[in-house]
Amino acid sequence: MIGPPAAGKSTYIREHMTDGDIVIDYDILANALSGRDLANHQHTRAVKQVTKAARDAAITTARTHADTIDVWIIHSTPAQSTIDQYQDDGAEVIVIDPGKDTVMHRVKHQRPAHLLPVAAKWYDQQAASKRPRSTTERGYGxxxxxxxxxxxxxxxxxxxxxxxxxxxxxxxxxxxxxxxxxxxxxxxxxxxxxxxxxxxxxxxxxxxxxxxxxxxRPGAPSTPTPRVDGPPAVTPFEWG
Structure with missing residues (x-):
C-alpha cells in the first residue's frame, strides 16, 4: 500500500481485508511497542529504530506465507527497487492517492504538524510517469x-x-x-x-x-505437442 500520510491506506485495508490476513503497519507496530494509543503518529528515535527492525523481520516472515494468505504492507514511499522486489514476489502494488488538496487538508486537521512537509514531499517525489498508477487510474476506482x-x-x-x-x-x-x-x-x-x-x-x-x-489457469488447454514424423499414434479407443 503506497500513498501519502492521511491518504486512507489503513481505511482501504480495513474495508478489504478478511479474518486471518496479516497487516504490517509501521504506526501500529510503533504504538504497540511503546504502549501508545493506536492513533498516535509521533514516535521517539528509539521507538523508530526498534519498530524498523520489527517491521523488517515481520515482512521477511510474512512473505513466506503470502501464497496462502493475504499480506498487507503499508509502505508509503518505497524505492523502485523495493517495488520491483514486491512485484517479483507476485505482490499487487496499490496506490492510494485522493489528491494533494484532500491529503493536505486531512493532514492539517487530523495529523501532527510535522507530517505536513512529509505529505508535500511525497507529492514532490511522485512524478506521474514513474510512480505506480492509483486504483482509479488503473480502472479499479x-x-x-x-x-x-x-x-x-x-x-x-x-x-x-x-x-x-x-x-x-x-x-x-x-x-x-x-x-x-x-x-x-x-x-x-x-x-x-x-x-x-x-x-x-x-x-x-x-x-x-x-x-x-x-x-x-488450472485446467486450461495446454499447447499441443508438435507431431513427429512416423506412423500415426493409436489411441486407446482405436484398439479393437
Whole structure:
C-alpha cells in the first residue's frame, strides 16, 4: 500500500481485508511497542529504530506465507527497487492517492504538524510517469466497485469460478479462500485497454491470474505437442 500520510491506506485495508490476513503497519507496530494509543503518529528515535527492525523481520516472515494468505504492507514511499522486489514476489502494488488538496487538508486537521512537509514531499517525489498508477487510474476506482456490486447482485451462489472451478459465494466465509469475490476482466487490461469488469473470481484466483496469464489457469488447454514424423499414434479407443 503506497500513498501519502492521511491518504486512507489503513481505511482501504480495513474495508478489504478478511479474518486471518496479516497487516504490517509501521504506526501500529510503533504504538504497540511503546504502549501508545493506536492513533498516535509521533514516535521517539528509539521507538523508530526498534519498530524498523520489527517491521523488517515481520515482512521477511510474512512473505513466506503470502501464497496462502493475504499480506498487507503499508509502505508509503518505497524505492523502485523495493517495488520491483514486491512485484517479483507476485505482490499487487496499490496506490492510494485522493489528491494533494484532500491529503493536505486531512493532514492539517487530523495529523501532527510535522507530517505536513512529509505529505508535500511525497507529492514532490511522485512524478506521474514513474510512480505506480492509483486504483482509479488503473480502472479499479468507483466505477469498478459499482460494477462489482452489480455483478454480486446478479450472482448465483455456487457458480463455479472461471479460474479454479470451485464454487463462488457472496458470503466470503463460504469461499475456499474465505475472502470476498472480486470483479475481474475476461480480457486483460494490458492487451485490451480499460474496459469494464465482466465476471467474478475468488480473490486468490484473481491475484494469481494477473494480466496476460489466462493461459495459466488450472485446467486450461495446454499447447499441443508438435507431431513427429512416423506412423500415426493409436489411441486407446482405436484398439479393437
Amino acid at each position: 468507483h466505477r469498478h466497485q459499482t460494477i462489482r456490486r452489480r455483478l454480486l447482485h446478479n450472482h448465483t451462489d455456487g457458480t463455479p469460478c472461471d479460474w479454479c472451478g470451485q464454487p463462488m459465494y457472496r458470503d466470503a466465509k463460504r469461499n475456499f479462500d474465505h475472502a470476498p469475490l472480486e470483479a475481474d476482466h475476461t480480457n486483460d487490461l494490458k492487451h485490451h485497454g480499460h474496459g469494464d469488469a465482466d465476471r467474478l473470481l475468488h480473490r486468490r484466483c484473481n491475484r494469481q491470474r494477473k494480466d496476460g496469464q489466462e493461459h495459466r
